[in-house]
Amino acid sequence: MWQPLLLIILISPVQAQAAPKAAQSTCIRCHTDLGNPFDAPVKASAQDIHFQNGLSCNSCHGGDPTRDKPEEAMNPAKGFVRQPARKQVVTLCASCHSNPDYMRKYNPQARVDQYSEYLTSVHGKKLQTGDPNVAICIDCHGHHGILAAKNPNSSVYAPNVAATCGRCHSDPQRMKSYGIPTDQQELYTKSVHGEALMKNRDLAAPTCNSCHGNHGATPPGVDSVANVCGQCHVMQWDLFNQSPHRKAFEDRQLKGCVTCHQNHEVVQPSDAMLGAEDSATCPICHEKGSAGYAAAQEMKSAIVGLQGRLNSSSQLLEGAQRAGMEVSRPIYQLAEGRDRLVLARVQIHRFNPAMLKKTIMEGDSIAGASEQSGMQALADLAYRRKGLAVSAVILLCMIGLLLLKIRRLKSS
Amino acid sequence: MIAAEPQTSRRNVLNYLLGTGAMATLAAILYPVIKFMIPPRIVESSASSVVAAKVTEIKPNAGKIFKFGSKPGILIQTPAGEYRAFSAVCTHLDCTVQYRTDEKLIWCACHNGRYDLTGKNISGPPPRPLESFTVNVRGDEIVVTRG
Amino acid sequence: MMARLLKWGDWLEERLGWRAAQELIEHKEVPVHRHTIWYYFGGMTLFLFAIQVCTGIMLLLYYRPSAETAFESVQFIMTEVQFGWLIRSIHSWAANLMIGAAFVHMFSALFLRSFRRPRELTWVTGAFLLFLSLCFGFSGYLLPWNKLAFFATKVGTDIAGVVPLVGPFMLRFLRGGDEVTGATLTRFFGFHVAILPAIATVFLSVHLYLVQKHGMSSPPFVDPDKAPKMKFIPDFLMRDLVGWLAAVTVLAVLAAIFPWELGEKADPFAPAPAGIKPEWYFVYMFQTLKYIPSKIFGMDGEILGIMSFGLLGLLLVITPFISSEPRRGRRGLLPIVGILVLVYIIVLSALAYRT
Numbered sequence: 026m027w028q029p030l031l032l033i034i035l036i037s038p039v040q041a042q043a044a045p046k047a048a049q050s051t052c053i054r055c056h057t058d059l060g061n062p063f064d065a066p067v068k069a070s071a072q073d074i075h076f077q078n079g080l081s082c083n084s085c086h087g088g089d090p091t092r093d094k095p096e097e098a099m100n101p102a103k104g105f106v107r108q109p110a111r112k113q114v115v116t117l118c119a120s121c122h123s124n125p126d127y128m129r130k131y132n133p134q135a136r137v138d139q140y141s142e143y144l145t146s147v148h149g150k151k152l153q154t155g156d157p158n159v160a161i162c163i164d165c166h167g168h169h170g171i172l173a174a175k176n177p178n179s180s181v182y183a184p185n186v187a188a189t190c191g192r193c194h195s196d197p198q199r200m201k202s203y204g205i206p207t208d209q210q211e212l213y214t215k216s217v218h219g220e221a222l223m224k225n226r227d228l229a230a231p232t233c234n235s236c237h238g239n240h241g242a243t244p245p246g247v248d249s250v251a252n253v254c255g256q257c258h259v260m261q262w263d264l265f266n267q268s269p270h271r272k273a274f275e276d277r278q279l280k281g282c283v284t285c286h287q288n289h290e291v292v293q294p295s296d297a298m299l300g301a302e303d304s305a306t307c308p309i310c311h312e313k314g315s316a317g318y319a320a321a322q323e324m325k326s327a328i329v330g331l332q333g334r335l336n337s338s339s340q341l342l343e344g345a346q347r348a349g350m351e352v353s354r355p356i357y358q359l360a361e362g363r364d365r366l367v368l369a370r371v372q373i374h375r376f377n378p379a380m381l382k383k384t385i386m387e388g389d390s391i392a393g394a395s396e397q398s399g400m401q402a403l404a405d406l407a408y409r410r411k412g413l414a415v416s417a418v419i420l421l422c423m424i425g426l427l428l429l430k431i432r433r434l435k436s437s
Numbered sequence: 438m439i440a441a442e443p444q445t446s447r448r449n450v451l452n453y454l455l456g457t458g459a460m461a462t463l464a465a466i467l468y469p470v471i472k473f474m475i476p477p478r479i480v481e482s483s484a485s486s487v488v489a490a491k492v493t494e495i496k497p498n499a500g501k502i503f504k505f506g507s508k509p510g511i512l513i514q515t516p517a518g519e520y521r522a523f524s525a526v527c528t529h530l531d532c533t534v535q536y537r538t539d540e541k542l543i544w545c546a547c548h549n550g551r552y553d554l555t556g557k558n559i560s561g562p563p564p565r566p567l568e569s570f571t572v573n574v575r576g577d578e579i580v581v582t583r584g
Numbered sequence: 585m586m587a588r589l590l591k592w593g594d595w596l597e598e599r600l601g602w603r604a605a606q607e608l609i610e611h612k613e614v615p616v617h618r619h620t621i622w623y624y625f626g627g628m629t630l631f632l633f634a635i636q637v638c639t640g641i642m643l644l645l646y647y648r649p650s651a652e653t654a655f656e657s658v659q660f661i662m663t664e665v666q667f668g669w670l671i672r673s674i675h676s677w678a679a680n681l682m683i684g685a686a687f688v689h690m691f692s693a694l695f696l697r698s699f700r701r702p703r704e705l706t707w708v709t710g711a712f713l714l715f716l717s718l719c720f721g722f723s724g725y726l727l728p729w730n731k732l733a734f735f736a737t738k739v740g741t742d743i744a745g746v747v748p749l750v751g752p753f754m755l756r757f758l759r760g761g762d763e764v765t766g767a768t769l770t771r772f773f774g775f776h777v778a779i780l781p782a783i784a785t786v787f788l789s790v791h792l793y794l795v796q797k798h799g800m801s802s803p804p805f806v807d808p809d810k811a812p813k814m815k816f817i818p819d820f821l822m823r824d825l826v827g828w829l830a831a832v833t834v835l836a837v838l839a840a841i842f843p844w845e846l847g848e849k850a851d852p853f854a855p856a857p858a859g860i861k862p863e864w865y866f867v868y869m870f871q872t873l874k875y876i877p878s879k880i881f882g883m884d885g886e887i888l889g890i891m892s893f894g895l896l897g898l899l900l901v902i903t904p905f906i907s908s909e910p911r912r913g914r915r916g917l918l919p920i921v922g923i924l925v926l927v928y929i930i931v932l933s934a935l936a937y938r939t
Contacts, residue, residue, distance in 0.1 A: 229562025351663030
C-alpha cells in the first residue's frame with residue numbers, strides 16, 4: 026500500500042538549494058556540464074554573496090541566460106563581455122555599489138562611497154593614468170567567489186588582509202617601478218599587531234587598512250599617523266600631544282609614534298628603548314649633555330629601579346609560596362605594583378621625569394608592603410619549623426625512653 | 438635488698454619519665470588537633486564570596502576595585518544608586534579596568550575599551566562583556582558573590 | 585583506686601564479657617627469629633590507617649566535594665585553618681607511607697609463607713585490603729581537584745575502560761558519566777569516605793580476628809614449638825610503639841619540610857600538562873603500558889597488559905591455593921617469583937621517574 030508512495034519519493038529529483046534564477050541559468054548549466062576548467066567560476070560562486078542575493082553571471086557579464094546555444098547566450102549584442110577591461114571593472118562594480126537606491130534594497134546600511142574613495146587613493150589615481158598594475162576591486166575582493174568582509178574565508182577578512190595586500194606589495198618584480206619597499210607584510214607579520222590579529226585572532230588589532238584606509242588607500246600623512254595610533258593608544262597619544270616632542274617632530278617633519286616605534290614592524294617595546302645607552306632610542310636625537318639626554322637617563326633609572334624592587338619582592342613571595350605558605354593576598358597586591366610600572370611606562374610619553382615621580386613612589390610603597398608580607402610568611406615558616414623541632418625532640422626523647430624501658434624489661 | 442634499691446629507684450625514674458613523656462607526646466598531638474577543630478577567623482574561603490566595601494565607602498557615580506579570589510573585581514554604584522559588581526579583568530588583554538565618573542561608564546586605559554554600566558562591551562577592542570557578580574547588602578557591608 | 589577499677593572491670597565483664605579479649609591479648613606471643621622485624625609491618629599499616637581515619641575525619645570538617653568549591657576548600661584548609669597545613673600534609677603523606685607499609689607487609693608474608701594452612705583466609709582478606717588501599721589512594725587523589733589529579737584520574741579511568749566486556753560500564757560507573765566532571769568528584773568522595781571505609785571495616789575486622797585466632801605464624805625454617813617467644817604485652821607492643829612514634833616523627837618532618845602541594849585548580853577544557861604520571865604505587869603499571877607494543881599476536885597490546893595485571897592480582901589473591909609446600913632442601917618457585925615481581929616493580933618505577 027505504501028510502496029507506490031515510497032517509489033514516488035525515491036524517483037523524484039531532489040531540488041538543488043541554489044537560488045531559483047541560478048538553477049534556470051544556462052550559464053550555470055553549461056559551465057557545470059563542461060567540467061574542468063570551465064566549471065571553475067560555478068564552483069567558486071557557490072558561496073558568492075551576489076549569487077546568494079539573487080544575482081547571477083549575466084548581472085556582470087551580460088548576455089542571455091535563457092538561451093541554450095553558446096552564440097546566443099554569450100552574444101555581444103545582448104551585452105555579453107567575456108572579461109571587462111580593468112578600468113571598466115571598477116565602473117561596473119560602482120554601477121551598483123555607488124547607487125544608494127539600489128544598495129538600499131539589499132542592505133540599507135551599506136556604504137556607497139567606495140568608488141569615490143577609491144578615486145582619491147594611490148591605486149585609483151594611477152589607474153586613471155592608465156597603469157594596469159594597480160589594484161582594482163576584484164584584485165582584493167575576488168571575482169567569482171566574493172564573500173562578505175565578516176566571513177572568515179573572505180580575502181578581506183581582517184586577519185587575511187595583510188596577505189591580500191601582500192600579494193602585490195611583497196612582490197619585488199611587480200613593485201619594481203614604484204620605488205617603494207616590499208617588506209611591509211613581512212614586518213607586519215612579526216609585529217605585535219600582526220601577532221595579535223593573525224595568531225591570537227584579536228579582531229581589534231589593526232592591519233593594513235586600519236592605518237591606510239580601505240578604498241582610499243594612501244600612506245597616512247606626517248601629521249596624521251599619530252592620530253591613527255591614538256584611536257586605541259589614547260593615553261600615550263594624549264601625553265605625546267602635551268609633550269615637547271609634538272612640536273619638535275612637526276618642525277622636523279617627523280611622524281609621531283612611528284619615528285620611535287616603526288610603522289609596520291611595531292614590536293613589543295622594551296625598557297631598552299628608553300635611556301642613554303648606545304642601543305637606546307633617545308640618544309639618536311638627544312646628544313650627551315643635553316636636557317633630553319639627562320631626562321632620558323632619569324626616567325630610565327626610575328623605571329628600572331621600580332622593576333627591580335618589584336622583582337625582588339616577587340621572588341621573595343614566590344619562595345614563600347613554594348615552601349607552602351599562604352601569600353595570595355600579597356601576590357595580588359604586587360600585581361597592583363606592576364600596574365604602576367605599566368602606568369609609568371605610559372607616562373614616559375610626556376617626556377617629563379617629574380611626572381613619573383608619583384607613580385614610581387606608589388609602586389615603591391606597594392613593593393615594600395609586599396616584601397614585608399613575604400618576610401612575615403617566611404617568619405611563619407620558621408615558626409613552623411621550630412614547632413617541628415620541638416615536637417621532634419619530644420618524640421625522639423619518648424622513643425629513647427621506650428628503648429631504655431625495653432632494654433630494662435629484657436634484662437629483668 | 439640494699440643491692441636492689443638503686444635498681445628500683447632507676448626503674449621509678451624511668452617510669453616517671455615515661456609517664457611524663459607520654460603526657461607531653463599526647464599534648465603535642467592533641468594541641469594541633471584541637472586548634473584545627475576550632476573555626477578559624479575567616480570562616481569561608483573568599484574565592485566565592487567577599488565583602489567588597491562598606492556602604493559608606495562608595496557614593497553614587499563611583500567605583501571601587503576590590504580583591505575577589507586572586508583577581509580584581511570592580512564594585513560600582515550607578516548614578517541612580519544601584520550597586521553592581523563585575524570582574525575588573527578587561528576581556529581584551531587582561532588589564533584592570535576603572536570607573537569613569539565623567540563618562541559614567543567603565544573604561545580600560547590600555548587600549549581605550551569601554552563597557553556600559555551593565556558590563557557590556559560597547560566600544561574599542563574588548564570582545565566580550567565583563568563577567569558580572571551578584572551584589573547583596575548585609576547591614577552596612579556590601580557582599581559580592583560569584584555565580 | 586585499684587579496687588574501684590576492678591569493680592568497673594567486673595561491671596563491664598558482666599555486660600560485655602571483655603575479659604576473654606584481655607586473656608587473649610595477655611597470652612599472645614610472637615616468635616623470635618632473624619625475620620621477626622617483618623612482624624611489625626602489619627601493625628604499622630594499621631597504625632597509619634588509624635592516622636588516615638583521624639586526619640580524614642578532621643579534613644571532613646572543612647572540605648567541600650564539588651568542582652566549584654573543592655580546590656578552594658583545600659586552599660582554605662592549607663591557609664586559614666589553624667594547623668590545617670599540618671593535618672592535610674599528614675593525610676597525604678601518611679597515605680603513601682601506609683600503602684608502602686602494606687606492600688612491605690604483603691611481601692614479607694609472601695616470602696615468610698605466612699599464608700600456609702590454616703591462614704589462607706587471612707592472606708585473602710589481606711590481599712583485598714591491599715587492593716582497597718590502592719582504591720583509597722586513587723579516589724582520594726582526585727579530591728583536591730587540581731590539574732595533576734584531574735588528568736591522573738582521566739588516564740586511570742581511561743585504562744579501566746579498556747577492559748573487555750565490563751570496561752565501558754566500569755568507566756561510566758567510576759566517572760559518574762562519560763567524562764571526568766564534578767560528578768566524578770562527588771562520586772569519588774562517596775567512595776572515599778563511605779563505601780570504601782565500610783568495605784574496609786568488614787575485611788579489616790575479619791583480618792584482625794583471624795590474626796588473633798591463629799596467632800602469629802612462624803616461617804618454615806623455624807620450629808614453632810622449640811623457637812623462643814616474645815610476649816605481645818608488654819615486649820612486642822613497646823617495640824611497636826617505638827616504630828609508631830618514629831612514623832609520627834617522620835610524618836611531622838615531612839609535613840613541615842615537604843608540605844603537600846596545592847597545585848593549580850583543574851580546568852576540564854585545558855590540554856593535559858606534559859609528563860602526567862599516576863602516584864608511585866601505580867606508576868610501574870603505567871610504565872609497563874607505555875612499553876607494551878600496540879599489537880601482540882594480533883591482539884590489542886593495552887588490553888593484554890591490563891588483563892595481565894588483572895591476572896597477577898587474581899594470582900595474588902589465590903596464592904595460598906597455588907603454592908606448594910617447599911620440599912626438603914628445595915626452596916621452590918615462590919621466592920623466585922616473589923623476587924622477580926619485586927624487582928620488576930622497582931625497576932619499572934625507577935624507569936618512570938627517570939624520564
